[in-house]
Amino acid sequence: MAAVILACLRALRARALSGARKLQDCSRSAPQDALAAPRKPPELVKGFIIPSFPLGCLAAPPPIGFIVTADRFPDYTVRSEDGNAVQLAVSFSCERERTPAERVSVSTLSYSGEEHAGLKRPSTGPVLPNYGLEAGATRSAVRAKAGQLEAATHPAHGPAAPDVRRDDLAACIPVLLSNGWELPFSEVIDWSKAAVIGDERLLLQIPSITRSVDRDKILALRQHTQFLWDAYFSSVAKIVLTTLEIIHDRIYSHISRNKLMWNLLPGGLYVLPQFSSDPAVFPFYYSTLGKSPSQEFTAVIQAVTPLQYQLQPVVKLIIAVAKSKFCAQIIVLWNCDKPLPPKSKWPSTSVPITVIEGERKTMSGRFFPHDAILTDAVLSLDEDSVLSTNEVDFAFIVWHSFPDRIVGYPARSHYWDSGKARWGYTSKWTNEYSMVLTGAAFYHRYYHYLYTHYLPASLLGMVDHMANCEDILMNFLVSAVTKLPPIKVTQKKQYKETMMQQGSKTSRWADPDHFAQRQTCMNTFSGWFGFMPLLHSQMRLDPVLFKDQVSILRKKYRDIEKL
Structure with missing residues (x-):
């Protein structure tokens, strides 16, 4: 059995190296000005992998940042000797298959237990905030508490960068490979407007898929990614309030926001359904x-x-x-x-x-x-x-x-x-x-x-x-x-x-x-x-x-x- 496993590993590694050489040829043929921008080595962040693909291979000036996830199959890290070409290295995990409730949500990208006091992190699963609120707290009390958490974690003149730094991920387009993965706030957020969601079984086709994305689509995806970050994920307060407003819409479904309100500027937190549930009466739509x-x-x-x-x-x-x-x-x-x-x-x-x-x-x-x-x-x-x-x-x-x-x-x-x-x-x-x-x-x-x-x-x-x-x-x-x-x-x-x-x-x-x-x-x-x-x-x-x-x-x- 051990020999069979070793043979499989060698085959996978050979296939990965072959794909890397093809991508390396692509990067070498790209224009020099496209490769001039420095590229940081890919980083593994709480189960997410952020590789850097060469601009020439993407056939578009703005780079696409990738967040590749793996829940039930090996984690694939993308790295290269020169920082531009892509190589697939394969490693296996012996952990049991996680249940959907245990899968790490995107919100874990934003916080580390060392930076943010009052947050509890289990060994697996999403960040669980400890907000210190009694049951039955009013909305104003929750908003006030969220503001206190915001002040405790951010400086006076603006929000601080999370542990995945905003400069590294600014307007990057996530490419998600994890079949059946439940994205955060997917009940109201249309992630198809902000991410490329692929099949985890077609990992090696990702470079060709991303190269086929045209410039207009890249711009639209980047703009929407930035909007979602600013509106719902950029601070503790916004994550708390977004969660509470979604619960509010569930309870009071007759005056709830529709998906249009959640997915267009200015976002659901600034659109109060008590005023109206009809988007036609708001000035934004x-x-x-x-x-x-x-x-x-x-x-x-x-x-x-x-x-x-x-x-x-x-x-x-x-x-x-x-x-x-x-x-x-x-x-x-x-x-x-x-x-x-x-x-x-x-x-x-x-x-x-x-x-x-x-x-x-x-x-x-x-x-x-x-x-x-x-x-x-x-x-x-x-x-x-x-x-x-x-x-x-x-x-x-x-x-x-x-x-x-x-x-x-x-x-x-x-x-x-x-x-x-x-x-x-x-x-x-x-x-x-x-x-x-x-x-x-x-x-x-x-x-x-x-x-x-x-x-x-x-x-x-x-x-x-x-x-x-x-x-x-x-x-x-x-x-x-x-x-x-x-x-x-x-x-x-x-x-x-x-x-x-x-x-x-x-x-x-x-x-x-x-x-x-x-x-x-x-x-x-x-x-x-x-x-x-x-x-x-x-x-x-x-x-x-x-x-x-x-x-x-x-x-x-x-x-x-x-x-």
Whole structure:
């Protein structure tokens, strides 16, 4: 029997060496620039093997990283003398066949027991986190605990690399060879969009299979692999929350997310099914579903001063907005300490005006998802904003093309202050911006729901306590969800009334502490998110013929050019 086994081993090794020589010839014939990039030796990580194939053999510039698994057959490691050619070395394991429950999941790639306190690792099977939560813990408690684990395992300004380093696996395409292997979160994740799943009996055909993948398919696979990593596997908190949300969808199947929501940006964790289980009502899926947002908007005006006469800024603002052909209704959020004025005090308009007086007059209340908001688009306005009807119409047309982003007029920016080692906030007019303030901006109504029900009570309480930074927090949230900057549109330089009327509250913009508070908010918010979600942009959208030397009668948005 021993002689038979030795003969089989020799035959397998000879076959492997023969295949290696063929692949080595392929690598030698590849262009030199394709082989210029350094290749690290393949690494065996918890049952996963990551070989490096030569670029010339793949017939595509971006390399494909391979994760080859073996559950019931020998582990195949790929290595070569020059680091580029592929050689198959065979080794046998004497372990018993593992049950599906014991098989190592992809999540084990991300954590090591030495790095992450509170994780228990059995000898076989996936990582079992010890989260220290009592049975029946609420979702907010779980989210808070996950945040603590995140902070314990990652530095202050961003997530740390796991034991399989992010640089080594960035956008690599896994090639999985293990028949019947249950992939993590396969109940909701469509792994066919991110991995090449082959038959374990056809191992030697893998090089030819990978070479047949065209460039467009490689790009799509790499993008989706990166999306899945960022959305569900890049931190302890995301793995915990993904698991809990899947369980939630099982229990409340009538309001669960479908696979489209889990497998397209921004991912299932940012799509709350309590808002709707229909993807057509979310701003992220219009293009995929061939839909478009409604052709009307709801203006939401934050009122903090008493209504005393007809020439106040809020009255002029209501009249200008009501003249827009896209305006469906105007909602005034009465956030003033004075009693609500009678209906006769409000201007007469062609669109309905609804005044809502909240029980708690807080800054976060302006983003509460009121049932009265029926349109997809929301125009958020401060009472002292100065906008013409043309400006409102043009901004809405732009938003209609970018329904998942904030589109508006007043822009701000952030920067990294290396001297103080913290993030800074600036209101200077520069060549780039990263925020559009919600004092005059369009966005989708779903962000009201996400702001109220996704963000932690600690951040909302901070905003309410300072009566400041709610617009910055909304920008943080939208940029974190979309991974995109807001869009600034053309405006008159003055977008605020220069003076608040006598007898009203002092404008918060004149408060010397206002700017210092916003600096503090920048760092507190980035600390909770675990990274800086804001992105800079140098794009501003102007109307066609804006400032062109042609007759004013030929221009559609004429008032925008008036100072």
